[in-house]
Amino acid sequence: MPYAKPTLTALRQQVAQDIAASIPGGDGLLRFSNLGVMASAQAAMAYGHYDYIDFVAKQSTPWTATGEFLQGWGAMKGVYIKPATPAAGSATFPGQINSPLPAGTLVTRGDGQQYTVATSGVVGASGTVTVPITAVPDPAGLAGAVGNGPAGTLLSLAQSVPGIQAAGAAATPLTGGADLEDDESYRARVLAAWQSTPQGGARSDYEMWALAVPGVTRAWCAPNGFGAGTVVVYVMLDGAESASGGFPVGSNGISQFDQGPGGAPRGVVATGDQLAVANALAPLQPVTALVYVVAPIANPVPFTIKGVPLASQAAVALAIAGVFYQYGKPGGSIPLQLIWSAIATVSGVSDFIVVSPSGSDITSPVGNLPVLGPITWQ
Structure with missing residues (x-):
């Protein structure tokens, strides 16, 4: 007591x-x-x-510790808070042939977010120059996800460069940006580390390794997912890639450092968010495993619900989305009873019926992650 x-x-x-x-x-x-x-x-x-x-x-105790004390508990298990990381990608600008675009040039997005040119480039015969850019880090070290953006994002030079036009665009998605990890998500990883003993390549090991990558909020491991000797790691970046529903931006594949004889990659190399996670897993995974980092496929689940007042419908939608977030996994199933229970806890809802989906479970195909689809209110 x-x-x-x-x-x-x-x-x-x-x-x-x-x-x-x-x-x-x-x-x-x-x-x-x-x-x-x-x-x-x-x-x-x-x-x-x-x-x-x-x-x-x-x-x-790590169950209730906060701030630097929680980080101390995590450090005892080798689990450290994920720092804010800047987004990166590449940008293309038109210009006169052979005109240089020097490294360090500031590039601005429409909302004021700034990037710097990481490596200098020269306008080629196509009349354009493509250079890698990196978001300017937050001086306080708290934010980073704001720098993410899709390919085609309009960019402009913050300073005049001879021979280079000011208007350009992102040639690739701007990915990898993540905010400083909050105490609660960090606490979940710390508690998991205290509860789980590392096994040198068990399912839980891959999930913990992936969750340690800045921006990754959920991870699942599928042994032999692409055949014997392979390991498939599904990841979600719910905060860093909120614009895409939390789904990673990039292409699926392995780490560029997972090389076979002669130094050639043993499979298709990932890009974007998937590559960042795969590169983080490469020095930790067993040498014989061929690890693919994969974005789940969205599986929208539509609902028809009867008896929910108009004022409570938004809260009910959030409650259902919360169940999908907590219990959903690629190729898994969610008991429909959890949906009913979540709706029943919403204030103002006293009598309702989930007309569809019906049955006992919401199931998803292999590699598909259930997400909330359109809701029809009756």
């Missing part, structure tokens, strides 16, 4: 009673008496001590 911390009012009353009991025949707690002021001060100090002890108790 948890200890009940006394309130400040209770402590004041306790001190007042102790003082009154020690001064027989007098009232030492009049409105402006010195004893009355001292009683309030002592009660406040005791309350502060209780608060500090409560704080120390919270930091004594």
